[in-house]
Amino acid sequence: MTDAIMLIGDVGGTNARFALADGDGPGFSAQFTLKCADFDAAVTGIRHYLDVAGVAAPAVICVAGAGPVVDRRIRLTNNHWVLSESQLGAEFADARVRLLNDFEAIAYGLTALTPGDCRQIGALPPDPLDRPEFRVGVMGPGTGLGAAGLIGYGGEPIPIICEGGHVAFAPCDALQVEILAALWQRFERVSAERLVSGMGLQNLYQALAAVRGEAAEVLEPAQIFAAAEQDPQSLAAAAVAQFFAILGQVAGDFALALGAENGIYIGGGIAPRYADQLAASAFRERFESKGRHRRLMESIPTQVIMHPHPGLLGAAFCARALASAK
Numbered sequence: 001m002t003d004a005i006m007l008i009g010d011v012g013g014t015n016a017r018f019a020l021a022d023g024d025g026p027g028f029s030a031q032f033t034l035k036c037a038d039f040d041a042a043v044t045g046i047r048h049y050l051d052v053a054g055v056a057a058p059a060v061i062c063v064a065g066a067g068p069v070v071d072r073r074i075r076l077t078n079n080h081w082v083l084s085e086s087q088l089g090a091e092f093a094d095a096r097v098r099l100l101n102d103f104e105a106i107a108y109g110l111t112a113l114t115p116g117d118c119r120q121i122g123a124l125p126p127d128p129l130d131r132p133e134f135r136v137g138v139m140g141p142g143t144g145l146g147a148a149g150l151i152g153y154g155g156e157p158i159p160i161i162c163e164g165g166h167v168a169f170a171p172c173d174a175l176q177v178e179i180l181a182a183l184w185q186r187f188e189r190v191s192a193e194r195l196v197s198g199m200g201l202q203n204l205y206q207a208l209a210a211v212r213g214e215a216a217e218v219l220e221p222a223q224i225f226a227a228a229e230q231d232p233q234s235l236a237a238a239a240v241a242q243f244f245a246i247l248g249q250v251a252g253d254f255a256l257a258l259g260a261e262n263g264i265y266i267g268g269g270i271a272p273r274y275a276d277q278l279a280a281s282a283f284r285e286r287f288e289s290k291g292r293h294r295r296l297m298e299s300i301p302t303q304v305i306m307h308p309h310p311g312l313l314g315a316a317f318c319a320r321a322l323a324s325a326k
Helices: 042-053 085-091 102-112 174-184 198-212 221-230 235-258 275-280 283-288 291-298 310-324
Strands: 006-011 015-021 028-035 060-065 073-075 082-084 096-101 118-121 134-141 145-153 156-161 264-266 302-305
Touching (some): 006 042, 006 102, 006 310, 015 042, 015 310, 028 042, 028 310, 042 085, 060 102, 060 310, 073 096, 082 085, 085 096, 096 102, 096 310, 102 134, 102 145, 102 156, 102 310, 118 275, 134 235, 174 198, 174 235, 198 221, 221 275, 235 264, 235 291, 275 302, 283 291, 283 302
Parallel strands (some): 134 264, 264 302
Antiparallel strands (some): 006 015, 015 028, 073 082, 118 302, 134 145, 145 156
């Protein structure tokens, strides 16, 4: 399709992943991950990647970032980097530049996923996306909680860009009401991201300790998951159970709001790493538990994205489109 060097990236709250888009297919090569904290700015990180990859300045740059695109800029929600189309264009003369929200990129990448790239959650088999028209959503906890939709219309994928992870948390049982009350002591507004993300798991752990009247040490998310596996009766196990149950609740609400009749995909950094725990949790029950709309929810498939870099798949799709545009 093109011999142009197409730099693609997916910048999250913690890591930045860069690669080179393939010119004649849906994939990419030379993937490399950087820690954002190690670089003072996005441009510095990109130049380091180009040095590592041993390639010249790119003709096309397509980078996704964890935050909304406003005036062709992304101010990363959970780190200090700022992505700017004008700055990248000035640094890499004559390059065509496009910025994407990180979950917008993942949404574009959904159509490039193969059956082996996903894990079915629940008994319902997934709907294929090779049809002319479809409507799906993707949501994923990582450093934050991202969300987006994708509509197939006339054979073309059209993303729905949103900040669905920042909707207000709605408790579904008496314990969750107590958890919410505990979190109100710390936060003026409790969004879904305050519970369903890496920091959200920590918040849940502390809130459950307060509800139980227990002392709780400060643990990293990975430590909470590890403690939950070691002792199924522990506070950590209760926090993990609530984490996946609330993810199911929030994903179900998102499916209703979006009309995602062909499925919800779960991405982000946490779900694929702990897919066994998610599959064994109350995720699917809480996803379906929507009162008068239970039957509708039972017809919507859910999957965990196991592909390590779905955002890069979507960025590569957009990079090829940018390279071929007149």
